[in-house]
Amino acid sequence: MKKFWVVLLSVAVVALALFVYFRFYFVFGEGVKSGELNYVVYKGVLFKTYEGKLIQSGIRSKTAGSIQSYEFEFSVDDEELARELMLQSGRTLELHYREYFGALPWRGFTKFVVDSIVAVRPLSEELPSGM
Template structure:
């Protein structure tokens, strides 16, 4: 093997090692960033209660089935298409809460919720997650 071929071979090996290190470093950064994103998504932004008539409870999703609901807060609001009812959409991750909501559909309820920064696809479609249900009737 000539000296030129030897230099080219060593250079290619050096570049290969550096590229491998770079790719492993980028992969590690992507994993850490993903875990950090999931952790931040779990933070509670606000919490509180809302009261109204429970008008809808369902499971939604093709891949991830989530528990979703809708509460009529009363009154009306205007939109481009006219006047619409003042409704509030929410989710829950707890099956016991979902079953209780199914029993109380059509009743006046008070819902205790937590608002998250960003829901993950398997958690729910909204930022609002119900923890507790109380009947007001």
């Protein structure tokens, strides 16, 4: 009977470890998003994390008669990258991100984690002609 409980407990521990890995550490997807960096902030109560928002070009409608821009909310777990993004606020950027199935409090509020800046559009390309 003791052997049964040891095996059952071992299976439960392995199942829990696999669940935690796939839920919080397995990279489900990755890609690049482009848009105007709205903000990057350092916030949190117990775990301070860097959170940001990228406004993508185009519009969409969640309900009939309303218009809303595409917003990409993300977390940044690298302090140096977050500080660089803070300096680029308001500019058009291409950001590489990793997507997880779930968020961890010490990694950020979102399941999207930006890990690098792919490109920064020069200011001369961002200004409308005639300015």
